[in-house]
Amino acid sequence: MRLWLAALLAALLLAVPALADELRPFSIEFSEREAGKWTIDWKQPLTSPDASQMAVPALPANCEYLADPVVRSAPMALIGHAEVACSDDVSGGTIGLPQLFGNSDALALVTPLGRPVQTLRLTAEKPLATISARPDRWAVAKDYFAIGTEHILMGWDHLLFVIALVLLVQGGWAVVKAATAFTIAHSLTLAAVTLGYAGLPQRPVEALIALSIMFLAVELARNHPESWTRRWPWIVAFGFGLLHGFGFAGALREIGLPEGEVPMALLTFNLGVEAGQLLVIAAVLALRAAVQRLVPKGEPPALKAATYGIGIIAAYWVVERVIA
Structure with a gap:
């Protein structure tokens, strides 16, 4: 005993x-700086599976990376940054991390110009999330309930x-x-x-x-x-x-x-x-x-x-x- x-x-x-x-291991911030010009920043913990390989977020179909992502080290994490161009509205497109597996999850913060900020929760079962024109109330309720539960447990x-x-x-x-x-x-x-x-x-x-x-x-x-x-x-x-x-x-x-x-x-x-x-x-x-x-x-x-x-x-x- x-x-x-x-x-x-x-x-x-x-x-x-x-x-x-630690609220969660991965996080993504997708922000529109000018019309059609976006930046994407994300954090990957060194404690995640296969941490030596930097995960790269998947973008909506009408968006593309303008150059290879810039990766730097931070305490217990890798930080990625890239410039992105989108040919049209990103509403209806998907963003996420296909590399998620096991119990991993992530939050994606989407900030379009002139429209509400959206917080999308990603999981290994659903690593891609659809960007809406406006946040859905019940989707917000479901995601933030799960975030609150995880925060007290994690x-x-x-x-x-x-x-x-x-x-x-x-x-x-x-x-x-x-x-x-x-x-x-x-x-x-x-x-x-x-x-x-x-x-x-x-x-x-x-x-x-x-x-x-x-x-x-x-x-x-x-x-x-x-x-x-x-x-x-x-x-x-x-x-x-x-x-x-x-x-x-x-x-x-x-x-x-x-x-x-x-x-x-x-x-x-x-x-x-x-x-x-x-x-x-x-x-x-x-x-x-x-x-x-x-x-x-x-x-x-x-x-x-x-x-x-x-x-x-x-x-x-x-x-x-x-x-x-």
């Missing part, structure tokens, strides 16, 4: 820092905060109230930032988010049943939720929002985050219940290993984000 826990902790320490708050800092919160509160209505308070708080901040009523620099926010995870890990390690955090977890969850909302806003700002459908995109992104949180909460509660039932003596060392693992990872992020 102890060897298994040690191996799990080692795997987390190696894998998690590289994945902290954004390890928010994920570890939720896990630590569930372990601290343990179960029952207290978990429901704390999770609801966290959701309401980050939704308020996300909406305020997106609509231009608030804002904070992203780097300090990311460091403070890591500190919030460290705080919960310390509370777990103290195991003081009468601590203020254990007695009023929903207040702590609400306060830190406001902070995490700035992190969600930074991720959403990177991918952009479709003009004319901002409320729908914002609402469904939040709903997706909430759905992801509920999945995490259910999984943690189920796992803990299984350990309590099947290996009751294994729960204390497992909880201790999880607590120290979460704390060490959070401490790593604090240092990384402060000195970067």
